[in-house]
Amino acid sequence: MSAQSENNKSQLHNNISCDALTYEIDGKNILNKISLETTVNRLGVVGRNGSGKSTFVRLLTGLIAPSSGKISINGIDLHKDRKSALREVGILFQNADHQIIFPTVIEEIEFGLKQLGHTKTQANAHALATLELFKKPHWKEAYCAQLSQGQKHLLCLMSIVAMAPKIIILDEPFAGLDIPTKMQLNKYLALYEGSIIHITHDPKDIEDYDTTVWIDEGAIKSLGETKEILPDYLHHMNRLGQSDDITELSR
Amino acid sequence: MISLSSPVKTKAHGWPAGAKLAGLCILSILLIAITSPLIHALFFSVVLFLYLLAGRIFFVSGIKKLFILWPFILIVSLWHLYNGQTAQGITIVLRLLSAVALANLVTMTTKLSDMIDVIHRLAKPLTFIGLKTQALEISIALVIRLTPELIAKGTALSQAWRARSPKRPNWKVVIPFIVVTLDDADHSAEALRARGGIQPTHKE
């Protein structure tokens, strides 16, 4: 099912295609034969802890290869074609500390740009411009280890925005942040002009997104307009909240 | 990460790091060749004078760094006092002091970034035998970035231990510490892949 919103900037619509996508670890199916075809501008992905959301985004980003089946973005297999992958998607991890590789802010932003083939000088200029865009030029020489949790997330966001991928995937990056920090980061996120895929278990994060996909136990429970999916999802989650399935161990 | 480069800025901070390192090599070889205790005494005095040129704070912190040598100096001194070869003993002790003091001097007057530049320059010819300069560059950055994080995690694990035990943490705390480290390595590998990974050819 496709999701055409009122948004008429058609270049922002990126195509995602999955065909019998399966991912297994030690014979256990984390994702089971997912097939979907959609174009997105703002896509929300909801589901419980352990539903397979994170595996789904890793496949989407091309970080891991499917056990069987196919997945592509705009027709490109991102696991095979890593060079194109950088132009298609960027990912913001849940834990900023898992993402930051370099000791200083400027090096962290420059890294992705050099990976895109920019020379050292170009990368430096572009990184400085990105810091300017986010009004953080004074962060240049700051040590990443000394940044606050929210600041680290902002650095990760700047590093990805600098690379200007067509889609940014957010893998619950705001979980555990306080409300003001979250609001501020959302404001900074608005500086990015491409498509966004936001993985979350908090419906509030994606209220105004056009499309939502709900993943449950490694399969797609539903896909459609956010305003239709979310009430259903919330209802289901609240009902589970009354139960005691925390008792069950996974097989 | 704080490096051992001195916060007291000296003229030598501006000199090229490669030249300082080359000079250190030559002087260290020279130290081995010298056998006269008198010349060694003179040499060590000159080294101390170099420290003094940078001011009192620099001098004191430089001398403090030599204190770790005391057990060795004590043993060598006692040995040579006992067997009577005092001149030889003085030579050994002074040679050791000068060598360490000179090497420390280079470390104290060279910025970390300058040292890393030297490594990049030295590594470049090695690309012919298959060394990936980009991999080396990323490795160095990763260690500098993640050591403080690991220290924080190790300290947190020790505290979690003490919160539930009257005794000091024992070696068992190393196990979760290593598990954390191995998981971090997997996360960093993923983050690296997400932004293009190690590339076979790299433009400088």
Added chain:
Amino acid sequence: MERNLTHIALFAALIAALGLIPRIELSFGIPITAQSLGIMLAGTILGAKRGALAVLLFLLLVAIGLPFLAGGRGGLGVFAGPTVGFLLGFPIAAFIIGLIVEKTRIGPIALTATLASIIGGIVVLYIVGIAGLAVKLDKSFADSAKLMYIFIPGDIIKAIIAGIITAAIAKARPASLLSKQ
């Protein structure tokens, strides 16, 4: 490729961190610096090549001025000091420990890792270390060796601990025990 690199880098950081976190205790209440334990574990967990590279990376960062040696020491001075032989012996020790663990296909991993740590982390390391001491202090090898005897019991305990920890990691993270892949 990325995974090799990050494991090498993270282990270099681990060796540094083990020397800098608050001291941990051996079973008899003796505080130890766990840094040499880190060298042994680099070999038993990462294997010969990656283990040695992790230790070399660690030493490289010490050399360029980071205070990564136990007690916050570092810089070029430590390579001019009498214990330089032990520093140079570290990567060799990690390599030999890793090689033994990789090549041994029989017996429990804890025992293999302990014996490997004794051979590489004590016998080989001490030979190289004492040779360095002999040169720096201008003494015979035998005389220099006498200075090191008191450290042997502690290091044997560390080797046993390295064996137990390696076995624990083999259980907790079998996929990360690169020496056995």
